[in-house]
Amino acid sequence: MPVSSHPLSGDEIAFWRSIRKQFYLKDNVTYLQGGTVGPSPRPVIEHVISLLQELESDPLNNQGGSLLNPIVEESRRKLALFVGTDPQRIALVINTTMGMNIPVHGLSLEHGKEILMSDQEYGSVIRMWEYIAREKGLEIRTVSLPTPPENPDQVVGAFAQGISSRTQIMVFSHVYCSSGLVTPVKALCRLAHDYGALAIVDGAHAVGMVPVDITDFECDFYTSSCHKWLLAPKGVGMAYIPESLESMRPATLGFGLNQHGGAARFDVSGTRDSTHFAGLGTAIDFQEGIGWTEKIRPYCLGLAAYLKSQVLEKISTANLTIPVDTEQSGFMTTFTIPGIDHGKVASYLWQDYQIESASVQAGSTPVLRISTHFYNSYDDIDKFVSALVNILNTRPDIKD
Ligand SMILES: Cc1ncc(COP(=O)(O)O)c(C=O)c1O
Numbered sequence: 001m002p003v004s005s006h007p008l009s010g011d012e013i014a015f016w017r018s019i020r021k022q023f024y025l026k027d028n029v030t031y032l033q034g035g036t037v038g039p040s041p042r043p044v045i046e047h048v049i050s051l052l053q054e055l056e057s058d059p060l061n062n063q064g065g066s067l068l069n070p071i072v073e074e075s076r077r078k079l080a081l082f083v084g085t086d087p088q089r090i091a092l093v094i095n096t097t098m099g100m101n102i103p104v105h106g107l108s109l110e111h112g113k114e115i116l117m118s119d120q121e122y123g124s125v126i127r128m129w130e131y132i133a134r135e136k137g138l139e140i141r142t143v144s145l146p147t148p149p150e151n152p153d154q155v156v157g158a159f160a161q162g163i164s165s166r167t168q169i170m171v172f173s174h175v176y177c178s179s180g181l182v183t184p185v186k187a188l189c190r191l192a193h194d195y196g197a198l199a200i201v202d203g204a205h206a207v208g209m210v211p212v213d214i215t216d217f218e219c220d221f222y223t224s225s226c227h228k229w230l231l232a233p234k235g236v237g238m239a240y241i242p243e244s245l246e247s248m249r250p251a252t253l254g255f256g257l258n259q260h261g262g263a264a265r266f267d268v269s270g271t272r273d274s275t276h277f278a279g280l281g282t283a284i285d286f287q288e289g290i291g292w293t294e295k296i297r298p299y300c301l302g303l304a305a306y307l308k309s310q311v312l313e314k315i316s317t318a319n320l321t322i323p324v325d326t327e328q329s330g331f332m333t334t335f336t337i338p339g340i341d342h343g344k345v346a347s348y349l350w351q352d353y354q355i356e357s358a359s360v361q362a363g364s365t366p367v368l369r370i371s372t373h374f375y376n377s378y379d380d381i382d383k384f385v386s387a388l389v390n391i392l393n394t395r396p397d398i399k400d
Contacts, residue, residue: 003326004302006378013377016299019290020375030380033356035177035205035332035371038231040279041286048233048279055275068274075281076264079226079238082284084213091239091266092277096204097124098251099223099239102266103169103200104128106248111137113168116159116197118145119363120178121171125202129171138168145181147362148323152184156191167197174212174222175205179362180322180332180369182210185217193218205229207238208287209300209330214240221245229331229373232283233276241266296374300331303372303381307333310385315392321367334360334367337392342366344398345391353387 008016022041025031031039051071055062062068072092080087093099109115115129119142133140143162146154163170170192175182185201192199198220206212208229214222222240226232241248241263250257254269290296305326311318311333321334336342342359345368349355358369370384391398 002298003305004298006302006306008378016374016377020377022286023375025375028354030353030355030376030383032370032372032376032380032384033358034373034375035180035228035369036358037234038208038228038373039375040227040231040233040283043286044231044233044279044282047282048275051275051278052273063271068278071278071281072274075277075279075284078281078284082212082230082288083207083222083224083238083240084215085240088262088264089214089240089242091241091263092268092280093223093237093239093266094235094268095227095237096122096202096223096225097128098268099237100125100128100200100202101251102223102239102241102248103198103221103245104132105251106245107169107198109133109136109138110168112166114139114141114164114166115169115171116141116143116162116167117171118143118158118173118176120145120147120176120181121173122177122202122204125171129169139166141167145176145179145363147179147321147365148181149328150323152187152328155181155183156187159188159191163191163195163197165195167192167195169200170197171200171202173205174201174203175209175330175332176362177205177332177369178360179334179367180329182206182328182330185219189217189219192220205330205332208292209332211293211297226280226283230280230283231286231373233279236276236280236283239263239266290374299374300372301326303376303378304329304331304333306378307370307372307381307385308335310381311335314385314389321362321365331373332369332371334362334369336362336365336367339400340392341398341400342368344395345388348391348395348398349384349387352391353383355384355387357384 077087189199201219201222203224207224226236227234256265318335322329346359
């Protein structure tokens, strides 16, 4: 994957500045927290608002679906193309939490079997599998992820330590929210299948950050939150459901229980506002209009590479908790500074510099997580690193 080289030309800087102007982001805020929730570009929000106005002008008629259904289906088609599958295989859900509930409630879990996951899955994902495991009499087995791993084989090796013929389900993240690690999805799916287990992928951070080709991965389930890196309106998620699992019991029962209705039978259902799903298509158009593969991804990988180099150069005690190579890392950079309270550092970054960052745990290691997307600039990174150095030098209360 090509990575944009630094320094950028004047034209390139002007280009990305003009893109940044298409967001509502405040000029005085340095937003390095797109991993939690991404800002939607203006054209996305304007489209949603104009649809809302039209909808409200004739609510009964428009709620019937004639206005929004074709636009929402177009969004489903664009999303399916973006993630390498067929629209028939995509359910439109509110978020990864709702998406992950589909296999949790829909699969026939066997008493006495095991659910395998790592120690760095997202909290709500761990809890929902723990809950159903308790209810159905399965055990949860947890493997520890190397942070950072030296190569993708080490990640497969970590899961291989915990898998056995008792494993019915293997749950793992495509991109870990803890460290930013990008996993070898295809190899992990193969490992699960070698033991007769289902490969259930939490892709919350992947869509819009790393290339996603669901057909190639051969996973049994994949879910993502499109309001993170794809910059869709908040409350837009997806779930991929293969034909083999299409007859599962949906987590929410309502209309759409037709066993042969495709993955859409798992869509969010009942009376609701669908305009944000219409905005999903606009969000994809926005990124594809710039060129996700040719422009956005190389630019963002360039930002991440620069951030890693600056952290290592300017903070001698910092250790990266994310690999440097772009096979195992994307747009989230994490590092740890021993002896420092990362939560306090993040608070000072906001309080004194209006820099949004995240303090999270990668297994047992506390880390600072910095998300950089194409609305960010190299100046944002310089500002962040210099603020961090100042805090480390001037705030004695951040010591653990
Ligand atoms: C890895 C991972 N999985 C699942 C989720 C849940 O996503 P949502 O809140 O959009 O349902 C998150 C949220 O940050 C996450 O990071």
